[in-house]
Amino acid sequence: MQQTLALIIIAGFLMRIFRQKQKKSISNKEFIFWLIFWLLAGLAILFIKQIDYFVSLFGFGGQGIDALLYLAVIFLFYTVFKLRVHIEKQDKNITKIVREISLKKNG
């Protein structure tokens, strides 16, 4: 039941990225990234038992879904970090623009 629900959610996300691609609201790179991401997530759900076995080799006692949760948290951390770097870059660009304008006005 849980597996089916997870697969339906993933199918929803897949449809969404295809729609976004059609509307050209995401770039090719982003489309490929999210396509691979959700396909891998779908595969992980389908092969949850194998994942159970695999993660047990590393000492995780819980079910495979727990391992997926850990991965999701790691992924979220990574995403937040990437966003932070992106914001930092934009901040620096804003400063450059503000500086350029201020120096031109006084030049």
Next chain:
Amino acid sequence: MAKKIFCIIPAYNEENNIAAVIESVKSFIDEIIIVDDGSFDNTVRIAQKKSTAVIKHLINRGQGAALMTGNIYALENEADVIVHFDADGQFRAKDIPKIIKPILSGEAEAVFGSRFLSKKSNIPAFKRFIIMPLARAVNYIILGIKLSDPQAGFRAINSRIAAELNITNDGAAHCSEIMHKVSEITDKIREVPIVVNYNNFGQGIFSGRGRGSGGLRVLKDLIFQKIIS
């Protein structure tokens, strides 16, 4: 030939102090540059009345960003020595000759004012014994800086250093960044004692004036910069 000395004063909502600060420094330097960092009070109007050069940031970008803008302007106007000075009145203008002297004599290329080499600064005990030692440790661990004042904002550099110095930290973390980058450019660095008057300003642990200030924000910026650079 006499060296041209510029004083860069970043200002953010300093209408109560800016006039007095300009008056106090003008006899010690050749040109004053006020970099208004997006103030929404009368800072610009007051500074312009004092017939000083005023560069205006359209929006608040932080003290580090304002200093970098000032450095570029000073270099474009053939500055030989650049002094960084605060607009809130905490520094004493009469310390300017002390801070530029080692540069004028060729003994140093960069001079940092230190509150800790003089016993006259009324640094609050919490800041002196808790915050500053921690800041010093952070500076040393993250950037390898060994100077006595971890947040020295009163400094002088010659034009060679200014031309090579790219301040990328827009906020208050620029203090550590400048010390670090200057030490990579030259080893002719001096520290001189200065006196700082603490009133109801300066930055606390959680907040300060303008963008990117506050002790924790400085720490966060330094660590983040270290990771991504």
